[in-house]
Amino acid sequence: MPRIHRRKRSPVHSARLGSRGRATRERLKTAARCVLDRKGYSQMTVADVTKEAGVAAGLFHRYFPDLRTLTIELLGEVMAELGDTARIERGIGRGDWWGRIRSHIVPSVENHxxxxxxxxxxxxxxxxxxxxxxxxxxxxxxxLQLLSAQMPRLFPEAKLSATEALLIAYALGGISEAALRERYILRNSALRELQFTPEEMADWLAMLVYRALFAANPPAGRLDGAARLLAVKARAPRPGKNGRSSRKATTG
Amino acid sequence: MPRIHRRKRSPVHSARLGSRGRATRERLKTAARCVLDRKGYSQMTVADVTKEAGVAAGLFHRYFPDLRTLTIELLGEVMAELGDTARIERGIGRGDWWGRIRSHIVPSVENHxxxxxxxxxxxxxxxxxxxxxxxxxxxxxxxLQLLSAQMPRLFPEAKLSATEALLIAYALGGISEAALRERYILRNSALRELQFTPEEMADWLAMLVYRALFAANPPAGRLDGAARLLAVKARAPRPGKNGRSSRKATTG
DNA sequence: GGCATAGTTGAATCCATATTCAACTACAAA
DNA sequence: TTTGTAGTTGAATATGGATTCAACTATGCC
Incomplete structure (x- = not known):
């Protein structure tokens, strides 16, 4: 965590900047985006940013009070782009859950x-x-609420409360979060060798989410990269009366 | 991230410590566990630990070269306890996947x-x-490999490579990771109000994992807290030929 | 050109913490 | 009781940044 000291003479308000100033401010933001992507927030220093921007160290504080403020501004912009859910859901039919799930996962895969x-x-x-x-x-x-808000109506027999639906939504969100972190952030070498395109990755993850949510495979027509996963399922769809009966599913 | 400076005069080797020394070393470890739990690693300082231990600041370096080393030692011990997979899998029948999944999740819930x-x-x-x-x-x-290693044999028709199985395992691991983080680490207030016991939480998460893996509900007999989730599933188990047909699942 | 203002520089300063160390204390063996 | 050694203390010092600021430069306007 970049240390933040107390003193703070507030930077010049954006509105009072001339065009040269605005340009420099942008240059710093671009540099920061770059450093942030390379080193992460907790390793970033003011010097990293000013160096990347090709500018004297002290200039930073003319435009931003501290790294955190700059980072928040930056990430806020990224989130705004990403979070345009209207765009994401455009063209998805109301009951087309496979399409909806997949089209929420796609931008997240791309972002990672x-x-x-x-x-x-x-x-x-x-x-x-x-x-x-x-x-x-x-x-x-x-x-998540685009998903969880529908659940109680989607599964009336389960009598899910809004909060229970939220729990499920968080859990399902973890599916792609974990896989994408492992693949793109931690750059797990085994997973990299799979050479999945972002599309295929999205297909697989959407498949798992769909299954967790509906306890069934998605409609077969549009599975694209994930069709092979249809064969991943319990051998005995209707196990006997007690837990032990699922032993059948074992190999050998 | 606690700053780690260069100089370093190495601490007294554990083997050369008398009983008083060993006790103090333990006291520091206990204190660190406490601070770590309260503030997390990246906010922890040497002063935090020595203060918690009720000991002079300088004493720390007699026993540990830096915070990171201490933390690694500590977390390693926690992991050793947790990772005793032999114990976790004890008494689980080979084909009892519901039991196996659940009993891997339970200790993780408890830990969180x-x-x-x-x-x-x-x-x-x-x-x-x-x-x-x-x-x-x-x-x-x-x-994860306890799970992923079985998958290719479990679903031979899917022709999963070991790596593909690993991807699935990571993704499934994310289910409980995300939910548990939200509930216990971030202390999401809505989720807290659910007042789920760790047992119930484990039941729900295991349920979702099982479904994602098998595209079906687990055997009904032993669901305990999660039985209500059986009703969470697609209304039309066999949708028509193309994606659109799933529209039936919609409310209204 | 002369002037005012915006923008820039980097050395000086400040700060929170880590790390050391010389002096001190507690304990145990002789 | 003495004495040697392990253990402890906290003030002094070292570090790696953040933050400031007085001097400097560029730009635009008269």
Whole structure:
């Protein structure tokens, strides 16, 4: 966590900047995006950013009070792009759950594939700075609620409360979160060798989410990269009366 | 990330410590466990630990070269306890997948419930220090491989490679990881109000994992807390020929 | 050109923490 | 009781950044 000291002479307000100033401010932001992606938030220093921007160290504080403020501004912009749920859901039929799930996962895969460092930085900042954590949570929540808000009506017999639905939504969100972190952020070499395209990755993850949610495979027509997964399923769809009967599923 | 400076006069080797020394070393470890749980790794300072232990600041370096070393020693011990997979799998029948999944999740839930801070600290340290990241990955991998190693044989028709199975295992691991983080580490207030016991939480998560893996509900006999989830499933088990047909699942 | 203002520089300073160490204390063996 | 050694203390010092600021430069306007 970049140390933040107390003194603070506030930077020049953006509105009072001339065009040269605005340009420099942008240069710093671009540099920061780059450093953030390379080193992550908790390793970033002011010197990293000014060096990357090709600018004297002291200039930083003319434009930003500290690294955290800059980072929040930056990541906020990324989130705004990503979180355009209207765009994500465009063209998805109301009952087309396979399509909906998949089209929520696709941009997330792309984001991890394209700027893994930024995703990591987001998590670091959220871990260290509660207000941003809240912001990030809201961001996810908005996404998750598109799913969880439907659940009670989708499965009336289960009598799910809104909160129970939320728990399920968080859990399902973890499916792609974990896989994408392992593949793109930690760059697990085995997973890299799979050479999945982002599309295929999205197919596989959407498949798992769909199955966890519906206890069934998605409609077979449009599975694309994930069709092979249809064969991943219990051998005996109707096991006997007690748990032991599932022993049949074993190999050998 | 606690700063680690260069100089370093190495601490007294454990073997040369008298009984008083060993006791103090333990006291520091206990204190560190406590601070770690309270503040996490990246906020912890040497002063925190010595203060908690009720000991002069300088004494720390007689026993440990730096915070990271101490933390690794500590978390390694926690992992050793947790990773006793022999114990976890004891008494589980070979084909009893519901039992196996559930009994892997239970200790993880307990760990989150009991010492959420330590789990968080593990992630922070792994994020900041690659060697520990490798160690942690190995730890999970051991667990995951109990699952992924079986998959190719479990679903021969899917022709899963070992790596593809691993991807699935990571993804499934994310289910409980995300839910437990949200509930116990971030202390999401809505989820807390659910008042799930660790047992119930484990039941729900195991249920979702089982479904994602087998595209079916687990055998009905032993679901305990999660029985209600059986009703969470697609209304039309055999949708028509193309994707659109799943529209039936919609409310209204 | 002369002037005013915005923008830039980097050496000086500040700060929170880590790390050392010389002096001190507690204990145990002789 | 003496004395040697392990253990402890906390003030002094070292570090790696962040932050400031007085001097400097570029730009645009008259």
């Amino acid at each position: 594939a394209l700027r893994p460092g930024l995703v990591r930085a987001m998590n670091q900042l959220a871990d260290e700075y509660p207000p941003f954590r809240a912001q990030l949570r809201d961001f996810y929540k908005t996404q | 419930a009991l010492r959420p801070g330590l789990v968080r600290a593990m992630n922070q340290l792994a994020d900041e220090y690659p060697p520990f990241r490798a160690q942690l990955r190995d730890f999970y991998k051991t667990q």
